[in-house]
Amino acid sequence: MFIEWHNNQPATMRCVDKWNETNDTVSIKLEAADGCHLHFTGFKPGQFVSLGFELNGKLEYRAYSIASMPGDDHLKLTIKKVEGGLVSNHVIEQFQIGDTVNVLAPTGPFNSVDCPPKTKVALLSAGCGITPVMSMASTWLRDRADVDITFIHMTKSADKTIYFDQLESMDAANDNFNFKLLLKDNSGTRHPQGRLDQEWLNTLCPDIAERTVYLCGPTQFMQDMESNALALGVAPEQFHQESFTPIEAHTENETGGVVQFDVPAFGVATEVAQGSTLADILEESGVPIIIACRSGMCGSCKCKVTKGEVSRTSTETLSEEDLAAGYTLACSSQIQSDVEVELA
Known part of the structure; x- marks a missing residue:
């Protein structure tokens, strides 16, 4: 059997082992939460997954590189303690064997398949x-x-x-x-x-x-x-x-104009500052979009602009067909006109 991810939705996985690599670093081993024996072939060495935890009433996602190999019956991740790090410190201090976590599909252009080696x-x-x-x-x-x-x-x-x-x-x-x-x-x-x-x-x-x-x-x-x-x-x-460096958000452009922002499927209709980052407005409006790496690399925040214009600072995970159809990455898109959006 193989684990599957659909439409940017997370899979639920369970921690089956956890140990210290160093005094401030842990490795965790994740398997399917339903106990099925799975082989994880749907990733390329070098890619990452994003883990989502419900913390302080909000679903928080962070990206972590995969340490295991394609074909293993588990995902192994190694996580270092970060001063003030909300998710990393939760994993190290609170996340235990038997606990479950939301896991987004493996992704990332830094890998040994798309970047093939010499001998x-x-x-x-x-x-x-x-x-x-x-x-x-x-x-x-x-x-x-x-x-x-x-x-x-x-x-x-x-x-x-x-x-x-x-x-x-x-x-x-x-x-x-x-x-x-x-x-x-x-x-x-x-x-x-x-x-x-x-x-x-x-x-x-x-x-x-x-x-x-x-x-x-x-x-x-x-x-x-x-x-x-x-x-x-x-x-x-x-x-x-590889880099997970966040792209700097631009909350307002030089004109300081106001534009209309609509997400009809969720009853959102509001005015926002021109130049606002699409991801920020979606979150503030209560739209259930997953925003994991905030660097335009994981693709979790893919959505479709059906009317209007946005500017983009990353199209890392989007195909030419995606771009032609109006898809964008919310974390790295700024609203430039009246827009209407639907989730991918």
């Missing part, structure tokens, strides 16, 4: 950015013996390294897998100490220009690594990165 790859990560590239590496080792993998990760110390023991085992067991860990504090380990700059990147992976590069981590880290990798000769078309 040599370099995976660059820092912190919890290790999750999607771990899924890629594990899947290649299982399915593609011809792919030569250099896995470079930077973090504070060995005990702060997510999947440390698993990566060490992968390194020892596979000739085509080379684990390069750079630590700010390397006490008691065989790994070097330093900061991953261009010189270190060249030292750890001197043939990086011959590889397809996949990158995930904090924003500044990714900006630095992109510059460093391209400077070392990586072809731009062979460089791929």
Whole structure:
């Protein structure tokens, strides 16, 4: 059996295991809530799902990369504690084995299928950015013996390294897998100490220009690594990165005009400021739309503009056919005229 998602609606899944990876990071294993034995083949290594929890009277969604592999009978997610993080802290402190959660369909353009590898790859990560590239590496080792993998990760110390023991085992067991860990504090380990700059990147992976590069981590880290990798000769078309960076909302344009906003199916008819973000107005109007990543990458807030105009800052998950039919992503669309909207 296979789990299915319909019309951007979430599936209900149950936590069947939970454990600490580090002192501030947990992994959870999710299976179908009805107990059916499922194989999850409907995602590509590197993609993410969005988890939805009822918190403080509101359904809150957040996106998390998938750490498991296609074909597994579960979804594995690894979640790091974030200071002030509503959902991440709920998962770490409150979400227990046996609890259920809403899960949106896997999505995301950063993956090893739509971004196919050469026979040599370099995976660059820092912190919890290790999750999607771990899924890629594990899947290649299982399915593609011809792919030569250099896995470079930077973090504070060995005990702060997510999947440390698993990566060490992968390194020892596979000739085509080379684990390069750079630590700010390397006490008691065989790994070097330093900061991953261009010189270190060249030292750890001197043939990086011959590889397809996949990158995930904090924003500044990714900006630095992109510059460093391209400077070392990586072809731009062979460089791929993940980002959940939210798009800045524009609540009002220079004219400060007022326009009409209608969602007939939900009895919404109101005046709003021209330039307002469509997602904000839908939420304020009580329309039951799911807005998960707020970066235009997950597609959960897809809706159709049947009349009027919006401007878009992302069309990441929309096809040409979607755009021609009037579909848009509410989180990254600004209202520019009188509009009428229906849910996808």
